[in-house]
Structures are given as structure tokens and as C-alpha cells.
Amino acid sequence: MPSEKVLLKKQERVAELTEILSGAKAGVIVDYKGITVDEDTALRRSLRDAGVRYFVEKNTLLRFAVKNVGLDGLADVLEGTSAIAVSDGDETAAARILGEFAEKAGDKFNLKAGFIGTDIYDAKGVEALSKIPSREVLLAQLVGSLQGPMQKLAATLQAVVDKNGDAA
Numbered sequence: 678m679p680s681e682k683v684l685l686k687k688q689e690r691v692a693e694l695t696e697i698l699s700g701a702k703a704g705v706i707v708d709y710k711g712i713t714v715d716e717d718t719a720l721r722r723s724l725r726d727a728g729v730r731y732f733v734e735k736n737t738l739l740r741f742a743v744k745n746v747g748l749d750g751l752a753d754v755l756e757g758t759s760a761i762a763v764s765d766g767d768e769t770a771a772a773r774i775l776g777e778f779a780e781k782a783g784d785k786f787n788l789k790a791g792f793i794g795t796d797i798y799d800a801k802g803v804e805a806l807s808k809i810p811s812r813e814v815l816l817a818q819l820v821g822s823l824q825g826p827m828q829k830l831a832a833t834l835q836a837v838v839d840k841n842g843d844a845a
Contacts, residue, residue: 687738694734694742701763703793705771705803706751709733710758711785720778724762727770731762750797754789768793769806776807 698704709717724731736755743751762771772791779786791803798806 691738691741691745694738695745697730697763698742698746698748701765703768703771703791704761704763705775705791706739706754706759706761706789707775707779708758708787708789709760712782716778716782716786720774723774723778724771727764727774728766729762729764729771729774731760731771733758733760747795748792748797751790751792759789772803772806776804779804779807 712720721731736757736759739759739761740752740755743749743755762775764771772788775788779788788800788803788807790800791798791806793806
């Protein structure tokens with residue numbers, strides 16, 4: 678039986694995790710067993726640069742926290758080695774970075790599950806989310822797709838003005 682002091686620390690940690698998860702827009706749980714220290718350092722750096730918090734946590738504590746915030750479906754994957762990445766901003770940043778890393782790392786790094794808001798995704802769903810471009814890339818694509826027709830319209834109008842200008 679754990680001492681009261683140890684139990685109190687665990688309860689405080691569950692409360693911290695609950696607060697982190699309730700404030701997060703999205704998150705991804707991964708199995709990180711087998712990656713090297715250099716790979717882990719590079720991964721953590723890229724996640725930090727994207728504003729994503731990434732940490733290893735005990736499955737039992739994380740299980741309590743996900744249940745506290747209503748993400749009960751994530752409790753099923755909390756076995757073995759687990760790390761979680763949570764994002765307060767970009768909903769797809771964690772999935773995108775971890776998905777790319779998982780492709781490079783092979784069998785030693787696996788996506789387990791994830792969430793956006795209250796929607797829970799299995800490993801395949803997280804993999805699909807990882808393929809979605811960032812918000813900035815999507816906006817650039819939108820601007821590019823709008824720019825072409827506007828240039829054609831401007832060229833057409835200029836041609837009409839040039840034609841009518843010569844006739845006058």
C-alpha cells in the first residue's frame with residue numbers, strides 16, 4: 678500500500694495532467710520504445726519548435742487523466758511505453774510531426790492514438806491526420822489557387838481595354 682505522501686503526489690500529477698489535456702486542442706499518444714537519444718532529442722526539438730508539449734508519463738496516471746477529461750477511448754492504448762504530445766494551438770502539428778517521425782523510424786516508433794477536441798482517432802486516423810498540411814500551407818495553397826483566375830481576368834480586361842483603346 679503506497680504511503681499517503683506518495684498517493685498525494687500521484688493525485689497532484691493526475692490533476693496536472695487533467696488540466697493539460699483539458700486545455701489542449703489536440704494530442705497524440707505514441708510508443709517510443711527503441712529510439713535513440715539523438716532521435717529523441719531531435720524529435721523533442723521539432724515538437725517544441727511547433728509549440729507542442731511532449732512528455733513520457735506513467736500509463737496509470739495518464740489513464741486517470743484521460744478519463745477525467747472524457748477521452749475514455751484513449752485508455753485502451755495505454756500499455757507498454759507511452760509518450761504523449763499535446764498542442765494548444767495547431768490541431769494537426771503533433772500528428773504531422775510524429776507521423777513523419779514514425780515513417781522514418783519504422784517499427785521502433787509507433788502511433789497509438791490521438792484526439793482533436795473530443796474526437797478520438799486510432800493509429801490509422803492519426804496517420805491520416807499527419808498527412809494534412811499545416812494551416813499556413815493550406816492558406817498559401819488557397820491564395821495560389823485564387824491568384825491564377827484573377828490574373829486571367831486582369832489579362833482579359835487589359836486585352837479589352839487595349840482593343841477598345843486602339844479602335845477609339
